[in-house]
Amino acid sequence: MNPFSYARPASVDDAVKLAGPDARFIAGGTNLLDLMKENVLRPRQLIDITHLPLREVAASGNGGLRVGALVSNADLAWHPEVEARYPLLSQAILAGASGQLRNMATTGGNLLQRTRCWYFYDTGTPCNKREPGSGCGARDGVNRMNAILGASDACVAVHPSDMCVALAALKATVHVQGRQGAREIAFADFHRLPGDEPQRDNVLADDELITAIELPAEGFATHYRYLKVRERASYAFALVSVAVALEMDGDTVRQAHVALGGVAHKPWRREEAEALLVGQRADDTHFAAAADALLAGAQPLAYNAFKVELARRAIIRALDEAARGVTR
Amino acid sequence: MSATTPIPEADGIAACPVSLELNGQRRHLDIEPWTTLLDLLRDRLAMTGTKKGCDHGQCGACTVLVDGKRVNACLTLAVMCDGKQVTTIEGLARGDELHPIQQAFIDHDAFQCGYCTPGQICSAVGMVNEGRARSRDDIREQMSGNICRCGAYPHILEAIEDALPAARAWAGEGER
Structure with missing residues (x-):
């Protein structure tokens, strides 16, 4: 790793005062330090935020749950309130990484992890996300893991998180604070599609720090499913993943939220696809129609055309299992 | 500070x-x-x-x-x-008494080259502390962050499964 200076602020205000383009916040460090070892990131200063008071999980004013940004992935997945009220989130978190990494990685950091696109990691190849304007090695390269939806000429990377796919389906809210003050960002608006600025994964400014994630009151604890398809049984990133949260009335769908992982630069949702399910019988015909709407316009690359059919079948299966209340 | x-x-x-x-x-x-x-x-x-x-x-x-x-x-x-x-790994034993997971790795011949072994053992101790491993499938899933390139997984699994009760008791004694 390249040398860097180290700061350990005691308050959020102090932390955001130190922030800047050459500095990075560090909490779990599981992705940041890896990228620094690979020379993909070379910050001049690390701001250790682990001493900030952001570890609380508490009821929020509107009947939901507010999760401090420093709560570890393991603590969040196994928190009694999360297991009871938001089991979709527990299931998604436990589908990701390893026991060690889930102890280290934090709630806020999970949102900010970078793509695992091989070309982003390999500094010997061009990558517009790592070095804007240098080109994209993946578009005509080995792109099995890359995007089928929402990509651009500049970038075909996917967001690697499992947790974020569940947070998208649960319609969480991201609380951030910067030097200008605090603001809230709807989860759907937090991550970006690459467009011609793939170096920007999300809408955070340099000086902004995630302070909490807020879950709404409705947790869909009865009809949910996080289905992850990967190359091996455990400890691998998703080829395709599906988070489903349903409200059912007998055989009829009353509310439906569906998000996909492994297919785009951000968790992939389309309200028009979800609308096709609402008020309808929970059956394969309607599930297939929703899957087709969610995947409409998919543009697979040379090595990932399989993802389109894989995603379609995974969506139908996840919807079926969620509707029937089969959680494992 | x-x-x-x-x-x-x-x-x-x-x-x-x-x-x-x-x-x-x-x-x-x-x-x-x-x-x-x-x-x-x-x-x-x-x-x-x-x-x-x-x-x-x-x-x-x-x-x-x-x-x-x-x-x-x-x-x-x-x-x-x-x-x-x-x-x-150097701090798991109490004097000359090995941690139950360490002893089980010896008893079950749960390694070949031994390079991954300290990490496997520390990971298993951490897993015991987490208290979420109840079955062989749980152990397989929760130990997936430890790779054994010799492929000694069957014996590693047996060792950990065998030592779980003793390891839980050991952790309890450490808290007193």
């Missing part, structure tokens, strides 16, 4: 004072911020029980316990362990 070090110049070294408890012993050290816990243990303190495999958090050979929780030492900055308790 607030602490800030200046931005290092090309040849400058900005070491930070760090105080941690390593295997029950209080250590006061000056550490460059870019030193990982793994490099501190192996290169600076000559505690080579903890292994460097991939150095990227993918293999689990460097697994140690920080405040009782298993972590990858290769992705942990030593400076961020200030004030914490670190336990390595």
